Amino acid sequence: MKEVLSLFGFDQNDYDVRSYGSGLINHTWVVEGKEEKYILQRVNDNVFKRPEDIDTNLRVVANYLKENFKDYRFIAPHKTVNGKTLVYINGEGYYRAFPFVKNSHSFDVVEKPELAYEAARQFGMFTKLLSGIDMKDLKITLPSFHDLSLRHTQYLEALKNGNEQRIKESADFIRRLNKHSNIAEEYEQIKANPDFKLRVTHHDTKISNVLFDNKEKGICVIDLDTVMPGYFISDVGDMMRTYLSPVSEEEKDYSKIEIRDEFYKAIVEGYKEQMNDELTQTEKRYFLYAGTFMIYMQALRFLTDYLNNDIYYGEKYPGHNYVRAGNQITLLEKLIAKT
Template sequence: MMNDILQAYGLITPGSIKPFGDGLINHTWKIEDEKGSFILQKINTGVFKHPEYISENIKAVSGYLSVHHPAYFFCTPVTTTQLDDLVYTSEGCFRMYPFIKNSHTINVAENAGQAFEAARMFGELTKLLAGFPVDKLKITLPDFHNISLRYNDFLKAVVHGNKERIQQSSSLINFLKSQQHIVAEYEQLKTSGALKPRVTHHDTKINNVLLDDNNKGICVIDLDTLMPGYFISDVGDMMRTYISPFGEEEKNFSKLEMREDYFTAIAEGYLYEMRNELNEAELNHFVFAGKFMIYMQALRFLTDYLNNDIYYGRKYEEHNFVRAGNQVHLLQLLIEKEARFQEITNRITFPKKTTRQNH
């Protein structure tokens, strides 16, 4: 199977083929060949039902950037000997990227400087694509960040889910219901036109940025969810995954934090690029982005738990219950810090671009 795929790219006798990274969705290998080093991925068509949509979006964005911002490094797939971006076999759908030399990724922000750099990279991509006709992009994951849908799914699970788990989760359920105003506020922002549709990455975990040996950004990767969206998706996911030193798997909620220096790094990095792109309403809802994303993830984890773990799966009986509780606690911490974080956002301005010195 692998030989057929590699031959499609003209790689006859690769020196080595090794599993690479720890992504949860696609299977990935690093290929070493006399022609160079490459990353091969098998696209999870159970999640991405139209891989061609991903390919079309990347082509469209790449074409725009090559004309309007030719100096920007945008990593595009390697084409086959037949100039195709995708290879279909009986085993699935595959694509290949060049391996970028002297690059690495990290799974956790180890310092605020890394958080700044990642936030800047995601902001830069969206800024450079400000003139791109966003309605031309295909939707690769329908309803990915549709919080109203997630809330309705949650309400259904509260009625029709596992009765014992519903009873066990009563305090989490009551809290999440009490925060329904987050859904209402999001819908009001959309309806009023305050949120501008933009080319949005939608998966801004820090391991989706390639860094050089000095931890400076090289490029944004994992473009499967590059599609129309709102800035709150990208900023919210950064806040959810960078600010606390421990992620959603942590059982000891007392370890969770809302670290002010990491929030400041995200705001400075993203607004370094996007300050003049965001409107006043968007700037006033910068911190709301974190509430939006954390709340939505809490809804999704608890919904799955009440539905007997049909989506995320589990490693132990109460895994999704713990994940939901973790995110609820994180949301509570953010609510406590909300005024302070918005104050930080309000004072961040960039009358001229300067190099950040304090990280």
Template sequence: MFDQILPLYGIQPVESDVQLFGDGLINRTWKVTHQGKGYILQQVNQSVFKKPHDIDQNISALKSYLSKTHPEYLFVSPLQGLSGQSLIETPEGYFRLFPFVENSHSLNVLNKKEEAYEGARQFGRFSKLLNDFDVKQLHITLPDFHNLTLRFEQFANAVTHASGQRKEKAKDLIAFIMAHMDIVTTYKNIVERNEIPLRVIHHDTKINNVLFDQQNKGICVIDLDTVMPGYFISDAGDMMRTYLSSANEEETDLKKVNVRKDFFKAIYDGYMEEMGDVLTPAEKNYFIYAGKFLIYMQAIRFLADYLQNDIYYGEKYEGHNLNRTKNQVTLLEKYLELEPELEEVIGKIAIQ
């Protein structure tokens, strides 16, 4: 495969070292080293991203805009092949080649609040720099990705058609989801009343989508396939879902699932350092809601998949998605319990 792809970029395979890279779950990724230079070769997962050209056009439009308005920003975009195209179609699928950012690294686990701060600041900076970009220029690369109204409808349909056995095992989780439908109602109001604006949103703010320098300071964000129009609650909420707990979504010992208040403050501080002058008053009022929005949505996605016999996420062991749901429900419960204290954190910052 590499013998056919690399020459399309002027890279000789016999002079190159190619190794699998990273632990991404969607696209296949390799690091290519050629004549002392590093590159990242990536194959687009077409079962997830149905229109790779839409992603390519989005990234090209953002690159053009940032090169004119903020040329100092490191925007990691695909290199052009010999054909002049940055998305190469082959019999094996679609490929992109990125420059490897030397002296950089990414994190898979957050151990320090300072890392959460840096991650939040970088995602905030990304949206801030693109604040004046016409979001209507962007294609929707994953339709309804964070549409909570639709996700709840899919969940309700899964409950209706689930087997009696699975429904019985999940009855307490189903009851919890139904008891917190106000989270869905709030989202519906946001959309129907146009309460907050659409922005250029990353939509996948896991910490491993931030590049850090050798001093563990944030450099830029990467993995731009999900960049599309959206609400800030998607980015802020995904950071809370993935940064707040010292245990990830795979943890089955629910006593380890927690909400670190100092990490919440770090997320708020980092994101608002960049976006504080950009967000509207209405958006700022929804900052804490963002966490509820994303944690709740992920819980119902895991639970819907369990009720539908694990057709989307799959399962590595029996009851995998049921355990993932319990994990996210526990995280949401603890988040809701701390909500008054989180309000106090934001209030104290606001009056400083």
């Protein structure tokens, strides 16, 4: 740690370093001095195979916002003593640092529709302000991340080649998922439809990726590792998947899963408040689809992993991915029932 700190200009004797946050991918620390405070991260290069691509995207976004929207609060990486924003230490990995935003905080749970509105507004603003960026300038940091066509194909392969006993156990879930294969078919049409635009998309719009001030107003979005070209249904859909129900994907009691209408309305209104003039008329009709798109895809991924003996997500207890698949199938059915 001493070598990392010194590269970023932090004297270990002047700064307190401690683990920070609840993120599951990157390891994060807070580095706090008498007057300054920073976030230090080690990028998980098992997930992000080319951390330098993330660094490139951050630089492209930072430069564009600086040139065109100077007032936007963008948390640019802190430079090392050599002027770099990403460093590699042999045997340890890739590190970067960010200034800590004073008088800011984040939430892990969306307890009020006002928070959903503010978050949706922030993610919408981020995409709107970056509408002038050439998509060719952005790297793909996670290939096929929200590619429903791929996830559906992987699911079908698991039905053929997966654990036979688990396939039998999952017959009800399989039947219920197969009823909604039209969601994957619709995605194929979206990719071929010029009315759906590729835009700068965050791709990880959980509530903890928005910073709020002390009055619970949004400041900006953070955790930009998955920023890359994408469709608006990814960001809106991920908000719906993670904001609409009062319980998370980990909930075993499916009776607690529900669709909170006021949260749905808040997401749509908050996002449209920024993106209404950017979205095509066709896209504006796909807000509900966005929710089904992301929930269906996550249900497929959890069940696929279960059928493949938990090789991707792993499990914290026996049947973990089976439980999560059932959770997301239930959420999907309850959202579709709203139509």
